[in-house]
Amino acid sequence: xxxxxxxxxxxxxxxxxxxxxxxxxxxxxxxxxxxxxxxxxxxxxxxxxxxxxxxxxxxxxxxxxxxxxxxxxxxxxxxxxxxxxxxxxxxxxxxxxxxxxxxxxxxxxxxxxxxxxxxxxxxxxxxxxxxxxxxxxxxxxxxxxxxxxxxxxxxxxxxxxxxxxxxxxxxxxxxxxxxxxxxxxxxxxxxxxxxxxxxxxxxxxxxxxxxxxx
Numbered sequence: 001x002x003x004x005x006x007x008x009x010x011x012x013x014x015x016x017x018x019x020x021x022x023x024x025x026x027x028x029x030x031x032x033x034x035x036x037x038x039x040x041x042x043x044x045x046x047x048x049x050x051x052x053x054x055x056x057x058x059x060x061x062x063x064x065x066x067x068x069x070x071x072x073x074x075x076x077x078x079x080x081x082x083x084x085x086x087x088x089x090x091x092x093x094x095x096x097x098x099x100x101x102x103x104x105x106x107x108x109x110x111x112x113x114x115x116x117x118x119x120x121x122x123x124x125x126x127x128x129x130x131x132x133x134x135x136x137x138x139x140x141x142x143x144x145x146x147x148x149x150x151x152x153x154x155x156x157x158x159x160x161x162x163x164x165x166x167x168x169x170x171x172x173x174x175x176x177x178x179x180x181x182x183x184x185x186x187x188x189x190x191x192x193x194x195x196x197x198x199x200x201x202x203x204x205x206x207x208x209x210x211x212x213x214x
Contacts, residue, residue: 001044004030007060010046016064021074025067025094031060034085034118048202052110055204057085058151062183062201066172067091069185069198070147075099077142079164081135082106082151082206086115086128092149093119093128102128103142105135107208136208138164145169153181153203158210162186162193172198178205178212 001007008026011017017026032043035057039049048056066088072078076096080089083106093102106112112132119128131139136158138148143164150161150173157173165171165188174181183198205212 001046003044004032007031007044007046011060011064014061016061016068018068021072021097022064022067022091022095025091026060026064028094029087029090029122031057031087033122034087034090034115051085052114053108055084055108055111057087058203063088063091065198066149066151066183067095069172070149070170072096072100073146076146077101078103079139079142079145079148079161080104080151081138081148081161082204083115083130084111084151086118088149088151089115089128089130090119090122090125093125096127098124098127100127101142103131103139103145104128105131105133105139107132107134134208136160136206136210140164147171148173150174150206151203152206152211153178153201154206154211157184157186157193157195158206160210162188167191174201174203179203 017023035043072095083104089104116130138160144166148171153174171186175184183201187194
């Protein structure tokens with residue numbers, strides 16, 4: 001694939017993208033804007049690409065699956081744990097619309113600076129609030145959230161993240177080992193976790209208070 005339009009068509013044709021607001025968000029957010037210059041030729045390939053410090057930008061199909069699974073409300077507030085390149089945050093921002101808000105937390109300073117510059121460079125995208133810190137504890141100052149996206153593998157669902165999820169809200173999170181996990185959809189029902197597996201995935205490990213030990 002050689003353009004963002006071709007990538008979006010592929011994601012729609014193969015059923016990764018389904019809902020209008022999410023499709024429009026993918027059309028408006030060009031993945032090539034977020035990849036490293038050395039990876040530009042692979043910007044529209046459906047596989048992860050390397051970033052700084054052994055981190056990656058996720059495969060577009062996985063970004064699509066995670067975003068669609070949340071069934072995001074227009075005007076919703078979303079927490080993202082692990083900003084990475086900023087690509088997922090930008091897609092989420094488009095999906096919730098200008099009245100919504102994305103709070104995205106990144107612990108690696110170099111990535112935080114990179115992603116904030118990339119997101120701020122997109123015209124009209126003013127609803128992303130970036131935080132440099134330990135995402136495994138969430139961001140209580142903006143809680144509760146309609147949805148939470150975790151883009152790093154965790155040994156279990158961190159308690160603070162579940163506590164910061166609204167009743168009826170949904171979280172997508174890779175649960176398992178340091179590199180091989182199951183992508184889990186968690187819904188908060190009467191204060192309890194209702195979970196199901198979406199697919200096997202490979203994410204970089206979550207570090208921090210509620211992640212893996214470094």
